[in-house]
Amino acid sequence: MNGAVELPLGTPELAFEAAGDAFVRRSLLPSGVRVLSERVPGARSATIGFWVAVGSRDEHPAGTGHPATFGSTHFLEHLLFKGTRTRTALEIAVSFDAVGGEHNALTAKEYTCYYAKVQDRDVPMAVEVLADMFTSSLLDPDEFENERGVILEELSMAGDDPADVANERFFEAVLGDHALGRPIGGSPETIRQATREAVHAHYVANYRPQDLVVTVAGAVDHDRIVEALTRALGAAGWDLDLSASPDARRSTSPAPLAPPKPLTVVHRPIEQVNLLLGVPGLVATDDRRSTLSVLNAIFGSGMSSRLFQQVRERRGLAYAVYSFGPAYSDAGLFGMYAGCAPAKAPTVAALMRSELERVAEHGVTEEELSRAAGQLGGASALALEDSDTRMSRLGRAELTLGEFQDLDEALRRIALVTGDDVQALAADFAARPFSLVAVGATDEAAFRGVVDETAPTTDAA
Template sequence: MNGAVDLPLGLSELSFEATGGARVRRSILPSGVRVLSEQVPGSRSVTIGFWVAVGSRDEQGADAAHSASYGSTHFLEHLLFKGTPSRTALDIAISFDSVGGEHNALTAKEYTCYYAKVQDRDLPMAVAVLADMFTSSLLDATEFENERGVILEELSMAGDDPADVANERFFEAVLGEHPLGRPIGGNPDTIRAATRAAVAEHYRANYRPQDLVVSVAGAVDHDALVVELERALGTAGWDLTVAAAPVERRPALAANLAAGNPLTVVERPTEQVNLLLGVPGLVATDDRRSTMSMLNAIFGSGMSSRLFQQVRERRGLAYAVYSFAPAYSDAGLFGMYAGCAPAKAGTVAELMRDELQRLASDGVTADELRRAAGQLAGASALALEDSDTRMSRLGRAELTLGEFADLDEALRRIALVTVDDVQALAADLVARPFSLVAVGATDEAAFTGAVDRIAPSIDVA
């Protein structure tokens, strides 16, 4: 495979070889269902995912006409495990437990995925059960109320975790009113307000053949997979003879974000302050995403990174300290995290900002660039030992990126990144508006000096 492979929605069949002799195929069925597989030589297991490009950002609130309230996408994810006309919730669980398989789901900001990992011989069962769940959930009224309680407990658990609270508030602070800034699971008030009718309408509107992407990686035969999938979807009641085009991908244009909240402090009686500092980042399809990966590796990923060395090794101010760079279709973030003593929180915030500024002003060395390339190459190769990672890569390629880049192509792009590229991106990031979030036994006054250095225009009481 030379270069990335485009995944145009108008092309019904694609087949190519990827790194290590893996065979990647994609079929778009007449109904609009998209099926992607990566056959990995020597694999004995297989991971399958049923995806829709609907996440928390697509909710419009209970007060909007014909829309699910915030948190309903996550609510629906729970309900699809609670039974169909042909399977009870226990039947679904037994199907996977009895073969030693794993099954679960996740709701993200831009998609939802239902997935399973089984031995290769059990793939037909996984296809049948996931297809039944996906197409034919009962959304039973009693189960609906039971899951309302379960989700409220899940939110309470997250609310008791200061790191989770800091992360949610960080997205809100940086992205402001953008839908990506909302919590994925909603909040207790929106979950209590959710109605079965609204969630059912959300289900009918977004779980259609043209919305479905099925990605499979490991010991899989593509032609047999398509046959099994069509049989399972037909048995579940979908009419696959009705022609439809796949839903279009989200526009890959950077949103015009309003200024975020520069300082957010949530007071909690904890031993540590969970500190997050960051700026708006890059969208998922930005040409500089390989540069961002290199910058993040040099700056805050691993024990040799600048952030780790400066904050933990040289000064002993934190145990956990790192940077991260999530990216979405029209927005992204670049963030820095540290957990530190309340008395040191202001100092740590200044250090994190100073390190990014130093990266922007002084650049990086050729040796740092070489080490980062090696780190990314090794981490990527090791991750691809797992069929879960390969399945997820296929799904994200189809839903968001519109292209598939194998390991060789990813490494080629990394090798093209220069020291000047990294410094230029750092200069771009450091010029963007910063947001600081602190959760713990602290208050705004503790950050007066830090905020003056990070963003002098911020007025802190």
């Protein structure tokens, strides 16, 4: 495979070889369902994912001309395991437990995925059960109320984790009123207010043939997957002869963002302060995303990174310290995290910012570039030993990127990144407005001068 392979929404069939003798196929069914598979030589298992490009950002508050659906995406993730017209919740669980398989789901900001990992011989069963869950969930009223309690407990657990709290507040501070700034799981208030009718309407509106993407990686026979899927969807009552086009992908033009909140402090009587400092980042399709990968590797990924060396190794100020750069269709972030004693928090925050500014001013060395390329290449190759990673890569390629990159193409793009590219991106980030979030036994005054705290937000929760 030379270069990335485009995935046009109107192309019925695609097939191509990928790195490591893998073979990728993509079929667009007449109903709008998309099926992507990656056959991996020597694999004895496969991971299957049922995706919809609907996440927490796609929910609506009351009074917007749409049904109030805050929390509905997370509710559905739970409810689709609670029984269909032909299977009870226990029977769904037994289907996978009886063959030693794994099954689960995840709700993200821009998509939801229901997935399973099984031996090659059990792939048709997994496709059948996942299809039944996806198309025919009862959303039983009693189960709905049970899961309301479960989700509230899940949110309470996250609320007791200061790192989770800091992460949620960081997205809110940087992305503001953009829908990506909302918490994925909803809030206790929105979960308490959610109704079965609203969640059911969300289900009916977004779980249609033209919304469904099925990705399978590992020990895969593409034709058998399509056959099993078609049979299962037909049994559920879907009209697969009805001609429909897949839903269009999201716009990848950067969204206008409100000015970020410079300083947010959440008071908690705990041993450490959880710090997050960062800026608005890149969208997922930005041409500089390979440069971002290299910058992140040099700056804050791994024990040889600048943040780790400066904050932990040389000064002993923190145990955990790293950087990260999540990217979405029309927005992104670049952030730095550290957990440290309250007395050290101002110094750590100032160091994180100054280290980024140092890269912006002085650039990086050729040794760092070489090390980053090796780190990224090795980590990617090791990750692709797992069919879960390959399955997720197919889903992201289809739903967000509109192109498939294999390992060789990813490494080729990384090799093209220069020191000037990294320095320019660091300078771009360093010139953007910073947001700092601190959760712990600290206050606003401790961070004076680290960010321009013209509008600090304090929360005693």
